[in-house]
Amino acid sequence: SIAVIPLSKTRKAIGDPPMLTSKAQVTDIKFSPMNDDLIASCGKDYLVKIWEIPSGGVQGEILNAPMTELDGHKKEVGIVEWHPTCEDILCSAEIEIIPNSILIIWGLHENRKKGATVLKKIVDHERGLHSISWNFDGSLLATTCRDGVLRVIDPRKGKVIGRHSGSFVEKKASRVKFFGKSNKLFVIGFSQSERQYAVYDSTNLTKALTLARIDERPAAMNLEYDEDLNIMYIIGRGENTIHLCEVQENAPFAHEMFTLTTKNYHKGLALLPKVSLNTSTGEIARFYKHNEEKIVNVASIIVPSKGNSSEVLFPPTRARESAVTVQKWIKGDNGNIRYVSVDTINQQENTSTKTAPVVVQAEEVPTDVRSLTKAFHDKNEEIGALKGLRSPAS
Secondary structure, three states: OEEEEEHHHOOOEOOOOOEEOOOOOEEEEEEEOOEEEEEEEEEOOOEEEEEEOOOOOOOOOEEOOOOEEEEOOOOOEEEEEEOOOOOOEEEEEEOOOOOOEEEEEEEEOOOHHHOEEEEEEEEEEOOOEEEEEEOOOOOOEEEEEOOOEEEEEEOOOOEEEEEEEEOOEOOOOOEEEEEOOOOEEEEEEEOOOOEEEEEEEOOEOOOOOEEEEEEOOOOOEEEEEEOOOOEEEEEEOOOOEEEEEEEOOOOOOEEEEEEEEOOOOOOEEEEOOHHHOOHHHOEEEEEEEEOOOOEEEEEEEEOOOOOOOHHHHOOOEEOOOOOOOHHHHHOOOOOOOOEEOHHHHHHHOOHHHOEEEEEOOOOOOOOOHHHHHHHHHHHHHHHHHHHHOOOOOO
């Protein structure tokens, strides 16, 4: 289930919050980047669901019917990603280890309650996907996959236009993010004994532009990206650290800034949209972290201005509006992205009424051959990573 919690009630025990309930275990959730009331989720029932939160939140009730369900997958769906410039386009992908996983690009109908049209179905991935990233204007996709291949995809044609396999992009939990307007790729993954990051040019995936060590921990990692400040946040699962890495479109392309250590370990972590930050204090990022005690904790990064203008820390950011319609995007129009002042938006926003989604669900025990096989392979990956950290003499 998905708990819908007002930001004013974070740092407290979740208790019995209003819920968006699904018949199957939820595997991923994403707020629409242009509509705070719209959430996409996916799960083990092979469906993608679009939820609309009522104005003012779910008030003490259970919302057990999504606005619409998108039915097109034949395996467990584990990733959903909204398009960055069109509010009615999203993609979803299968994550199971068994062969031939599908990535679907959906175009929601004008009346969203009537569902969506499959714009493209991409069947190139030989195993389940690890991650998906849209580029700056939504004209390209990048994916990492259990088959060990980094792919760049033309989403309008549904064709893979670039691929890289082997070496750094391994089969264990790699992640990718586009950054900048020249379509560079930031990838995290594992070598035999350490976690690493690399930068690739999406037009030439032959060799990494740069490759660097992060640390030697075995946990899988996730990525969050601040495109205004060009910062990648590298987040280890089940850890209490967040690595900050500055990225740029020219050499040296990336360098680690520092590591943020928080008090509590996290099971899940989300980055608050820039327009909801407390800019008056110099807050450049705020993370909401879900832990074992079912408490949503908060970690902020605050940078004193030291005489700098507010635009140094808070440059103009994307307006939270659609830049193009589905039909125009299909025809090749990427739209014109409008930028607005963060301070201006913050004066209009009342963050106390906002909501934050948290997945709250007990660990599921495999009940059939497929889910048992997937759990077996997942645990083997974790065991392999741990073994790789041991010395031969140990």
